[in-house]
Amino acid sequence: MTQQQLLNNITIEFDPRSQLCEAASHFYKQGWMLGTAGNLSVKLKDGSFWITGSGKSKGELCLDDFVRVYPDVYPEGTEAVINEAIAPQFKALKPSAETSIHQVIYEIFPEVCACYHVHSIEANLVSNFVEGDELPLPALEMLKGLGVWEENPNCTMPLFTNHFHVPKIAADIRSYFQSNQKKQTQVPALLIRNHGITVWANSPKTAFHYIEVAEYIFRYMVAAKKAGI
Numbered sequence: 001m002t003q004q005q006l007l008n009n010i011t012i013e014f015d016p017r018s019q020l021c022e023a024a025s026h027f028y029k030q031g032w033m034l035g036t037a038g039n040l041s042v043k044l045k046d047g048s049f050w051i052t053g054s055g056k057s058k059g060e061l062c063l064d065d066f067v068r069v070y071p072d073v074y075p076e077g078t079e080a081v082i083n084e085a086i087a088p089q090f091k092a093l094k095p096s097a098e099t100s101i102h103q104v105i106y107e108i109f110p111e112v113c114a115c116y117h118v119h120s121i122e123a124n125l126v127s128n129f130v131e132g133d134e135l136p137l138p139a140l141e142m143l144k145g146l147g148v149w150e151e152n153p154n155c156t157m158p159l160f161t162n163h164f165h166v167p168k169i170a171a172d173i174r175s176y177f178q179s180n181q182k183k184q185t186q187v188p189a190l191l192i193r194n195h196g197i198t199v200w201a202n203s204p205k206t207a208f209h210y211i212e213v214a215e216y217i218f219r220y221m222v223a224a225k226k227a228g229i
């Protein structure tokens with residue numbers, strides 16, 4: 001086999017970890033991933049996804065701080081612990097404690113390949129602006145940054161209870177979107193009360209932008225409430 005034939009046979013798999021390290025570092029500097037808060041994942045062509053390791057400082061991640069999760073292997077809701085014998089380089093590294101939320105997002109939205117979750121103060125504040133399970137969003141121009149291109153949009157973001165057992169949050173998300181097909185097309189984001197926001201997108205860069213846009217909208221909502229608008 002010629003060298004060119006050999007090269008033609010090599011499939012170089014996309015590795016999103018460096019991009020995720022940069023995104024986490026940026027969000028950390030914004031104060032949105034302090035104290036190990038938040039988790040980022042990117043799904044690959046084979047359906048597995050790289051996700052930040054649990055309890056890692058998100059402002060100083062390196063490539064070994066990520067775990068590759070194979071949903072078929074780990075039923076949703078169980079802790080996908082990497083067996084050290086299989087992957088000694090991942091010694092004592094577990095995937096995010098919120099892996100089940102990423103799994104359910106990839107299940108509900110099969111075209112999605114990036115899921116980002118951060119904890120901002122504003123997200124926690126606005127999560128208490130309403131008691132129900134949907135947060136009305138102001139009709140700002142910035143909603144276009146979440147893919148809402150409508151005249152006078154009447155948008156809400158789904159709001160979920162912050163159960164201590166994270167797979168229960170994931171189960172609530174699944175039942176919400178399964179019983180509400182229409183809601184799947186509103187904004188690509190959800191809020192967990194007194195916890196943080198999760199967004200999903202067709203690329204890591206778009207997910208990055210969705211986090212920035214959503215946090216802008218939350219900052220506006222907090223400032224508007226303070227100003228009595």
Ligand SMILES: CSCCC(=O)C(=O)COP(=O)(O)O
Pocket residue numbers: 035036037038039052053054055056095096097098117
């Ligand atoms: C202090 S963060 C508490 C856990 C959490 O909500 C989070 O987003 C980070 O958890 P992980 O297991 O992904 O580090």
Ligand SMILES: [Zn+2]
Pocket residue numbers: 037038039098117118119195196
């Ligand atoms: Zn969290």
